[in-house]
Every structure is written in structure tokens, then in C-alpha cells.
Amino acid sequence: MxxxxxxxxxxxxGTPWKSIVAFSxxxxxxxIAQQLYSTVDSIVVGLYVGDNALAAVGxxxxxxxxxxxxxxxxxxxASIMVSQYYGAKEREKLSYTIGTCITLTALCSLxxxxxxxxxxxxxxxxxxxxxxxxxxxxxxxxxxxxxxxxMAYYNILSSILRGMGDSYxxxxxxxxxxxxxxxxxxxxxxxxxxxxxxVALATVIAQAISSIxxxxxxxxxxxxxxxxxxxxxxxxxxxxRIISLGLPSGATQAIFSSATIIVQSLTNSFGELFIAxxxxxxxxxxxxxxxxxxxxxxxxxxxxxxxxxxxxQRVLDGAIQGLIVAVLCATGITGIILVFGKxxxxxxxxxxxxxxxxxxxxxxxxxxxxAMAVTQSLSGVMRGAxxxxxxxWISLITTVLLRVPVAYGISYLTRTPELPFGRLExxxxxxxxxxxxxxxxxxxxxxKGKWKQKYMEDYQ
Numbered sequence: 001m002x003x004x005x006x007x008x009x010x011x012x013x014g015t016p017w018k019s020i021v022a023f024s025x026x027x028x029x030x031x032i033a034q035q036l037y038s039t040v041d042s043i044v045v046g047l048y049v050g051d052n053a054l055a056a057v058g059x060x061x062x063x064x065x066x067x068x069x070x071x072x073x074x075x076x077x078a079s080i081m082v083s084q085y086y087g088a089k090e091r092e093k094l095s096y097t098i099g100t101c102i103t104l105t106a107l108c109s110l111x112x113x114x115x116x117x118x119x120x121x122x123x124x125x126x127x128x129x130x131x132x133x134x135x136x137x138x139x140x141x142x143x144x145x146x147x148x149x150x151m152a153y154y155n156i157l158s159s160i161l162r163g164m165g166d167s168y169x170x171x172x173x174x175x176x177x178x179x180x181x182x183x184x185x186x187x188x189x190x191x192x193x194x195x196x197x198x199v200a201l202a203t204v205i206a207q208a209i210s211s212i213x214x215x216x217x218x219x220x221x222x223x224x225x226x227x228x229x230x231x232x233x234x235x236x237x238x239x240x241r242i243i244s245l246g247l248p249s250g251a252t253q254a255i256f257s258s259a260t261i262i263v264q265s266l267t268n269s270f271g272e273l274f275i276a277x278x279x280x281x282x283x284x285x286x287x288x289x290x291x292x293x294x295x296x297x298x299x300x301x302x303x304x305x306x307x308x309x310x311x312x313q314r315v316l317d318g319a320i321q322g323l324i325v326a327v328l329c330a331t332g333i334t335g336i337i338l339v340f341g342k343x344x345x346x347x348x349x350x351x352x353x354x355x356x357x358x359x360x361x362x363x364x365x366x367x368x369x370x371a372m373a374v375t376q377s378l379s380g381v382m383r384g385a386x387x388x389x390x391x392x393w394i395s396l397i398t399t400v401l402l403r404v405p406v407a408y409g410i411s412y413l414t415r416t417p418e419l420p421f422g423r424l425e426x427x428x429x430x431x432x433x434x435x436x437x438x439x440x441x442x443x444x445x446x447x448k449g450k451w452k453q454k455y456m457e458d459y460q
Contacts, residue, residue, distance in 0.1 A: 011165055011302045012087055012309040016318035017325055020298050023167050028294040030158075030171040033178040035286040040199075042283050044185045046276075046348050049195055054348065055272050056136030056196050058279025059129050062264050063137075064144055066257035067116055070108045071152040073250025074101060075159035077242035080383060082163030083301045087308025091225060093238070098160055098218070099231030100238040105156045109149040116145045127261060128268045133275075136196035143197055147204030153211035157218060162301055164224060166217075173213035181206035248392035249383065255392070259399035263407050263430070269421045277357040278427070280348045284341075284362060288333050288369050295326040296376030303384025315381070319446070323377045330373035337366045364428040371439035378446040387451035394445065398438040406430035 011019045045053035078101045085094040120141045124134050144151075154177075158170035181202050188198030219227065267278055299322050306314045337344070345358040379391040407430035411422035 010087075011305045012311055012314065016302070016314060017321035020295070020302055020318060020322045021325060023162075023165065023301065024291075024294045024298040026171040027162065027167040027297055028291055030167070030174045031290040031294050032287060033171070033174045035283075035290060039283045039286065040182050040185050042279055043348055044189050045196055045199055048189050052132050052272055052276075053136055053196050054279055055130075055275040056133035057140060057199065058275060058282065059124070059127070059133060059264065059268070060137040060140040060144075060196075061279075061282070062257055062260040063120070063123055063127075063141060066254060066261060067112065067141075067145065067148075068151070068155075069250045069254040069257065070112070071105065071155050072253045073246035074104060074108070074242060075155045075246070076249035076383065076388065077101075077244075077246030078156060079159040079163040079297070079300060080245050080304050080386060080388075081238070081241060082160050083165075083304030083384065084308040084386075086164045086224070087305035090308075094224070095226040095231045096235045097238045097242070098225055099227060100234045100242065101156055101160065102227075103232050103234050104239065104242070105152050106149075109152045112148045112152075113146060117142045120145070127265050130268060130272060130275075132272060139195075139197040140200040143200035143204060147201075147208065150204060150208030150211045154207050154214060157211060157214035160218065161214065162297065163304065164221075165301065165305070167298075169217045170214060173210045173217070176213065177206040177210035180209060245386060245388050248388035252388075252392045252395040255395050256399050259404050262404050263427055266407055266411060266421070267427055270424050273354060273357070274424050276349070277354055277361060280345055280354070280358045281362050281365070281428070283348065284337070284344050284358075285365065288337060289372060291329045291333065292326060292369065292372045292376040295322060295329070295373070296380035298322070299377055299380030300384040303381050307385055315385070319378065319381045322380075323374065326373040326377045327370060330370045334366045334369050337362060337369075341366075361425065361428050364425060365432055368432045368435040371435045374439040375435070375442045378442045381446065382449060382451045385451040387449060390445045390449050390451070391442070394438055394441045397441065398434040402437055403430045403434040406433055 011023065013019075042054055042057055045057055078097065081097045082094060085097060121134070121138045124137050124141075129137055154170075154174075158174075161167070161170050184202035184205060185199050188194045188202050192198065194201070225231075267275060299319065302318050302322070303315050306312075306318070341359045341362050342355060345355045345362070348358075349355060375394075379394075382388075382390055407426050410426035410429060414422040414426065
């Protein structure tokens with residue numbers, strides 16, 4: 001039984017929703033554990049350093065997410081290709097894909113380590129980051145970039161493992177790294193007084209460990225693919241397909257992160273208290289969104305394997321069943337946020353005003369998680385079929401054409417002498433609107449999208 005949990009899973013057989021849920025559960029636990037990295041960072045600095053340090057970690061997050069788009073693109077392309085080649089039982093192409101991903105990640109990590117650190121402080125100044133937190137933001141980001149290889153390789157290697165249906169191994173390694181991260185957070189911040197830089201260093205070390213464990217696991221799977229010096233040479237065919245599949249997903253994340261940075265400038269104008277409240281909300285949001293992301297990733301692997309095996313009707317059946325499960329799960333999470341929101345916010349701070357502001361703003365977002373369940377599940381199906389462009393366009397529309405203008409529009413229209421920057425709800429109302437419209441557009445694209453035209457022709 002233990003060996004079965006850590007073996008590649010064939011999702012082309014069995015009841016679709018059971019396969020999706022079984023694959024999603026360890027991934028969900030893993031995503032929650034990964035979210036603990038940033039959450040523990042926030043809790044530790046909030047309790048041991050103060051609300052300004054909490055705001056510093058939060059202000060650094062949008063830039064960090066933007067800097068990671070290269071690796072998000074690679075991991076998406078890797079996951080799709082690995083799942084399709086694994087489903088089609090094409091050992092040679094699977095081996096070349098994995099080797100190309102490993103080498104490409106090394107080159108991209110080296111590039112990021114050299115190029116990004118000098119650009120960090122100017123970027124923070126451009127975002128109107130308050131002087132009280134800019135030093136902490138800078139230290140956090142520079143340390144994260146110097147140690148970017150660990151974070152990059154965990155994301156890539158865990159995507160490869162998931163593409164072959166193994167969501168358990170990455171989970172175990174991530175849980176180990178999470179415990180290490182928590183311990184190091186407390187040691188570096190509470191004992192050595194390293195502040196915001198201490199939590200960044202703890203995260204870098206923990207993620208490096210998780211990436212090494214993933215690599216060791218991958219090296220043990222020689223029965224499924226080959227990994228020698230020959231496979232590590234980047235192949236043009238694999239590289240071009242990784243780029244063509246991953247670029248839209250990387251661009252999607254870049255669009256979202258860029259919009260978040262633009263909105264962060266508006267967020268910064270409301271002062272440190274609102275910035276800190278927004279950090280708390282985003283940390284709770286991270287956990288609330290995890291089931292949606294997990295089901296979305298599971299749908300990508302499920303669809304990829306069944307497309308590779310040419311089981312097109314099974315793709316359609318799994319899409320509907322997976323969507324229903326995701327929506328039910330999101331509905332439950334929304335209820336938890338509405339009922340227990342105050343207790344969740346109190347984990348991060350003892351400041352009453354900050355807790356009340358966080359609860360109020362979180363309730364604005366709560367229903368949006370149901371909309372995001374639709375978006376993530378159906379986007380996962382499209383990505384698994386190789387259509388990563390349609391989700392990119394939807395992201396472009398909902399973030400650039402909707403979220404940013406709506407946020408600044410509400411801010412402008414609600415300005416008064418007492419509120420020179422407008423009502424602070426504008427940030428979260430704009431996010432809710434973009435989530436809702438995104439769900440509608442994704443559902444429409446799923447019904448009429450090119451992923452069906454490209455892959456369902458044989459079935460129809």
C-alpha cells in the first residue's frame with residue numbers, strides 16, 4: 001500500500017471523479033504546506049518584530065511572484081508534456097522532456113540570481129513602498145533571489161512528478177521542508193533577531209531541501225524514463241514545445257503579478273495598517289484558494305494523460321465531475337471564512353483594529369472562491385489538452401482590463417477630503433469582480449474553445 005501511494009498513477013482508468021479527488025488530496029495538502037512558508041513568515045515577523053515587518057513581507061510578495069514567472073511557465077509546460085507522454089507510454093520523449101526541463105531550469109536560475117538583485121530596490125521605490133518598510137522588503141527579495149534555484153527546482157521537479165501521477169512524493173518532501181522552515185523561522189527571527197531577512201533565509205534553505213529530495217526521488221524512477229548525460233542535453237523539439245505550452249501560462253502569471261504590483265501601489269497609498277491587513281487577507285486567501293489550484297492542477301494531469309491515451313469521452317466526463325467537486329469544496333470554504341474569519345485573522349496579530357479591518361475586507365472576497373473553482377477547474381482541462389493560450393487571454397482581460405481600472409476607478413470616484421485616496425474597499429471589490437467575470441469567460445471558452453477543435457475531432 002505504501003509503495004502504491006508513491007508510484008506514478010495511471011489516471012486513464014477508474015471512475016473519473018475518484019481519480020481526480022485521489023490525486024488532488026495529497027496535492028492539496030502539499031499546496032497548504034507550501035502556503036505555510038509565506039504564512040509562517042508573516043506570523044513570525046508579525047508576532048516577534050511588529051506590524052511594519054508584516055507589511056514588509058506582504059509588499060515584497062507581488063514582486064517575488066513576478067520574478068517567478070519563468071519557472072511557472074517551465075513547470076506548466078513540463079507538467080502537460082510529461083502527462084501526455086506518460087499517458088501515451090512514449091519513454092524516449094518523456095526522458096528528453098525531463099532532461100531538458102532540468103537543464104533549462106539551471107540556466108534560468110543562474111540568470112535570475114545575477115540579474116535581479118540590483119533591480120529590486122528601484123522597483124520598490126517605483127511602487128511607492130513606504131520608507132518604514134522598504135529596507136525589509138529589499139532584504140527579503142534579495143535573499144530570495146540569491147536562493148532562487150531551490151524554489152525553482154522544487155516547482156519544476158514536483159510538476160514532473162505530478163505529470164506522471166505521483167502527487168504523494170512531492171507532498172512528503174514539502175511537509176519535511178515546511179517543518180524545517182518553521183523551525184528556522186523561529187530560530188533566525190526570535191533567537192538571532194534577523195528580522196525579515198531571517199524568514200527569507202529560512203524559506204530558501206527549506207525549499208532547497210525539498211528540491212533535493214524531489215531530485216533523489218526522480219533518479220529512482222528509472223523504470224519509467226531515462227536520465228543520463230544524454231537526456232540532459234536540451235533538445236530543440238522539447239524546448240520549443242515547453243516554451244509554446246509554458247509561455248502563455250508564464251505570461252498569465254506575469255499579467256496577474258504585474259496587475260497586483262500596480263494595485264499594490266494603490267494599496268501602499270492607504271498606509272501601513274491597510275498594507276498589513278492586506279497581507280493577512282492574502283495569507284488566508286492563499287489557503288482558501290488552495291483547493292481550487294489543486295483541482296485545477298489535477299484536471300491538467302487527468303486531461304493530459306487521457307488525451308495521450310486518446311480517451312476523449314473520459315476527458316469530458318472528468319471535466320464535469322471534477323467541476324462539481326471543486327464547486328462544492330469552494331462553497332464549504334466560503335462558509336468557513338464567513339463564520340470563523342475573525343479567529344483566522346487573530347492568528348497574525350493582536351491589534352484589534354487590524355483584525356476588524358481584515359475580517360471586513362475578507363468577507364468581500366469570500367463568495368469569489370466559488371467563481372474561482374469554475375475558472376481553475378475548466379482552465380485545468382484546457383491546459384491539459386495543450387490550450388494554454390485561452391486562459392492567458394482570459395487572465396489578460398480580467399486583470400488588466402477589469403481589475404486595475406475598477407480598483408483605481410472606485411478609488412477616484414470615492415475620494416473626499418476625509419478620504420483623499422478613496423475608499424479602501426476598492427482593492428478587494430475589483431478583485432471580486434475580476435474573479436466573477438473570469439469564471440463566466442472560462443465557462444464560455446470551455447464550451448466553444450479551440451482545445452475541443454484540436455483534440456476532440458477524432459471522437460466527434
